[in-house]
Amino acid sequence: MKLATLNNGTRDGSLIVVNRNLQWAALVPHIATTLQGVLDEWDSKAPRLEETYRSLNKGEIKGFSLPPARLAAPFPRAYQWLDGSAYLSHVERVRKARGAEMPQSFWTDPLMYQGGSDYFLGPRESIRVMDEAFGVDFEAEVVVITDDVPLGITPAHASSHIKLLTLVNDISLRHLIPAELAKGFGFVQGKPASALAPVVVTPDELGEAWDGAKVHLPLRTYWNGKLFGEPEAGEDMQFDFPQLISHAAKTRSLSAGTLIGSGTVSNVDWRRGYSCIAECRVMEIIARGSAATPFMSYGDRVRIEMEDRHGRSIFGAIEQEVSR
Template sequence: MRLLTIRVDGGTRAVRQDGESLVEIGFGDVGELLADPDWARIAAAARGTRHPLAGTDLAAVVPRPGKIICVGLNYRGHILEMGRELPEYPTLFSKYADALIGPYDDIELPPEDPAVDWEAELAVVIGKPGRRIAEADAAEHIAGFTICNDVSMRTWQFRTKEWLQGKNWEHSTPLGPALVTPDQFTPGATIRSVLDGETMQESSTADLVHGPEFLVSYISTMVTLHPGDVIVTGTPGGVGRARKPPRYLQDGEVLETSIDGLGVLRNRAVSGSAQG
């Protein structure tokens, strides 16, 4: 299945995609749907109000995840590009829900940082709670996969050795367009970012150092993973900071982030205001 969150009537609705139409499931968003242990059967059986896919306003597929846990330096090519050694353990940091935007919303460029970079990423969405999940059992806890661009404010990110302050700017991080269940997607597909028609990143999600099941197991050793939690698995080579000279997002540029089989994020970079 492909599950999306749409904006309608001043709120949001969880929907199932059937070809070129969207069927309401009876929940406010995909995260709320996943909180029901019977979510898969409910979503498959839904016969609610229909909307056309074309022209419908999409929100972040999980608008308010309880946790967004991101992985840094997790593609072999990107690690080598940044001049580092392959890690034994994943580098983790958190992102907050206030950073999320829909798959076609504008990315806000903050006036405080001129070095805003792109990071195309495969995201894993949790569908079943668990703590200390064995890697062999981790697939049972994955509801599906989606696309994220972990847009990063590099000047702020590298002010210190901790990255959080460069990763959590509001209205910066597209997530979607759909949650695709594991029966319709297997990691290993091609991931890309394209800026104003020029390919910046292109790799295979098979190049991950630490794969989805390992990450679910590793992270759940520390904290209980809940339905709707999102794990963002890292970015391949081709980021703007690593280019010579560096290149960053500019006002008006369109960033497209895609993973074959999952869809495309399409976001215009727009200069933000210092007023909040």
Template sequence: MKLATLKDSTRDGRLVVVSKDLTRCSEVGHIARTLQAALDDWAYVGPRLERVAEGVETGAQPTIRFHEHDAASPLPRAFASSLGGYFSAPRDPLNISSGEAQVEARAVVILDDFLTDADASSNGPQVALVMLAATVSANGGDTAFSPVAVTRDELENLSLHLTINGNPVSDSSKSGAGSSIDDIAIPAPNRSLGAGSIVITGLDGVQTTVRAGDTFRLESNDRTGHSIFGAIERKTASAG
């Protein structure tokens, strides 16, 4: 299942279910208006959203066109995150106050706090969704997430494709360094992490430097070359 948040006049946007090819989406305000609301009751809401996702693929569910430029980060703000509390949209421009800044690209997970009997021994919340993150060390740190967050069953492996001005910085799938989805896990079970918490995974990230005027793009493709999460693509400019 793939989920996104479309921008609107509210801080948290509105939740949609997105087709596997990222071309269509279905509004699900009757189930959960926001992703945080869905995560707060994931045991009940998650299966309902999965049924919508099935309908999107079969044509049984009404859809509208999905445009990545209309998407906020899937969670525009988070109650618990080491990456900050408010997040930029994946296509927002970025002002750099100094001549250059560091970009760190990595995979992150969003947690729910629903424990099944099988999960009970883990003594903590579970991974609900996976997404990409790009944090820029400018203006105190600016993080954007991929347009779409996905459930783990959407992933066979996970590799990062980072380019600056169209030139590759990293393409781990071509080097054979893509990480198995089995490697995605919560670093340490912690009861203080509840629904909607964003946690950095143990998967290797990528770091590089951007300068004012650069455009960087981060995405991850499946084995057929199709984008899994959509792309974080941000044009940088000098704040001065």
């Protein structure tokens, strides 16, 4: 099934069920009012939402036309946002940009940071920055959402805790990050609010593209209307989602509604393009000695979307403009 959140003027919005082709929706206050409420009681609420979803797809219930401009992030705020960096071609290239080698341990121990989850941007909400000189960059990723995950879970048992998937634009301010990392204490200013795709979907919506651990589809990013990259999300992912969940739960349990990101989708084969500007700049430096591609400027637009093998949008598109 597909679920989304309608912006109703409140912090958490209203839960809606969305049909498969992303054209019609239905409010379900008799089942749950928010997506977090569904995750809190997944076993009892998900089957009832599935019934509504089936009826909506068959035209048995009267929905309303889905208004993309009125959609908030599926989770306007979440209990936890943990972002991995599972594509090591991305890690290696970005570290090269700042003259850092990639330690051997990165191949066996996942990278992960805890980002701000008190506010997620809606899929069409502007990327607002005080100064474009901060180095505004998009980062296209796949995200899984879990139910309650017990402490110490193994990768073999983690897959069953993945209840939903979506996409994220994990925005980075590249010129602020080096100074923050030099302090040895992680990101804050270099990582503003991230944006989520319009809808979240249950794993079965992906069909054969979901193997229980990875999504085997290209993730497309467009910058100012031009295709910037379409790397395959299922390739070159050193750590799959069950491994990332297990890593996060090594010393603590995870609450229902925890979002875990794949990190910027990246392939060893750079000819498929990139999911962030930083990678492109690194490859330019390697090839020509200097970067030619600038970071985003005011008025620039980014679109992030994943389609199934029939060309149908799965999660809807993240469409954002950089604004002052």
